[in-house]
Amino acid sequence: MRYDTPSLIRWNARAYDSSFGYVSAQGAPLVDLLDPQPGERVLDLGCGTGVLTAEIASRGARVLGIDGSHSMIETAIAQFPGLDFTVGDGHDFTVAEPYDAVFSNAALHWLSRDPDAVIECVRMALQPGGRFVGELGGAGNCAALIAAMLTAWREHGLRDPHLPWYFPSPAEYAVRLERAGFTLRLVENFDRPTPLDDCPNGAADWVRMFAPSLLEGVPVGTMESLLRRVNELAAPALRRESGWMADYVRLRFAAVRQ
Numbered sequence: 001m002r003y004d005t006p007s008l009i010r011w012n013a014r015a016y017d018s019s020f021g022y023v024s025a026q027g028a029p030l031v032d033l034l035d036p037q038p039g040e041r042v043l044d045l046g047c048g049t050g051v052l053t054a055e056i057a058s059r060g061a062r063v064l065g066i067d068g069s070h071s072m073i074e075t076a077i078a079q080f081p082g083l084d085f086t087v088g089d090g091h092d093f094t095v096a097e098p099y100d101a102v103f104s105n106a107a108l109h110w111l112s113r114d115p116d117a118v119i120e121c122v123r124m125a126l127q128p129g130g131r132f133v134g135e136l137g138g139a140g141n142c143a144a145l146i147a148a149m150l151t152a153w154r155e156h157g158l159r160d161p162h163l164p165w166y167f168p169s170p171a172e173y174a175v176r177l178e179r180a181g182f183t184l185r186l187v188e189n190f191d192r193p194t195p196l197d198d199c200p201n202g203a204a205d206w207v208r209m210f211a212p213s214l215l216e217g218v219p220v221g222t223m224e225s226l227l228r229r230v231n232e233l234a235a236p237a238l239r240r241e242s243g244w245m246a247d248y249v250r251l252r253f254a255a256v257r258q
């Protein structure tokens with residue numbers, strides 16, 4: 001299966017692992033929550049470069065990693081040639097045989113076009129009693145980063161950028177899951193201030209990696225001043241003596257298909 005998902009941002013898979021490997025590293029507890037069993041069939045939705053897919057496989061499960069980015073999937077296949085990966089859009093995928101579990105780390109907030117469609121695809125991919133275990137940005141995620149961006153954009157006379165994320169509250173996401181036919185087993189909502197160790201240029205580096213679509217319409221001559229201003233505005237909330245921190249809020253859940 002190979003098809004395009006034009007609404008996706010273009011991920012830089014190499015930069016992702018070298019500078020933003022913390023995303024996968026912080027997903028390790030989520031794999032524990034999934035608790036994959038030997039022989040189980042697990043689908044990793046928005047698998048990125050496959051680091052957590054491989055972790056799940058190392059517990060004996062048979063895993064398929066799906067991601068909307070060709071670059072991510074190419075890197076995943078190169079890194080883990082023994083595992084199965086495919087390009088696919090989380091809003092619109094089907095599987096030949098139902099899975100025991102669907103896992104998703106740090107991806108569902110990117111699948112913002114239609115969260116209900118994503119949940120329905122997951123439901124259809126699971127057998128009854130199958131688990132859906134995920135973590136995504138929750139309401140208030142990156143609030144200081146986003147406020148700095150919006151102010152900097154306005155100060156530079158630019159139109160408000162379209163923010164590509166979906167950061168639901170626990171209640172909102174729980175309702176969506178229950179309405180779709182899932183029983184909730186766990187919902188957690190917590191702050192996770194995250195050091196941006198590999199972002200020497202702080203919030204500006206974060207914007208370049210995680211919000212490149214916002215920069216697409218920005219005139220070249222404005223870019224440097226815009227990003228410098230994002231840093232100035234974000235610094236009081238996010239720059240510590242030890243370095244920059246991202247103000248992440250995480251929503252973690254485990255649900256079972258009825």
Ligand SMILES: C[S@@+](CC[C@H](N)C(=O)[O-])C[C@H]1O[C@@H](n2cnc3c(N)ncnc32)[C@H](O)[C@@H]1O
Pocket residue numbers: 005008011023024027045046047048049050051052066067068069072088089090091104105106107110111
């Ligand atoms: C922050 S990365 C997380 C990757 C991986 N799960 C991890 O923990 O390192 C988010 C991933 O979601 C993928 N993604 C974004 N939109 C998607 C979509 N509509 N369908 C499938 N994957 C998507 C991106 O390509 C990216 O690899």
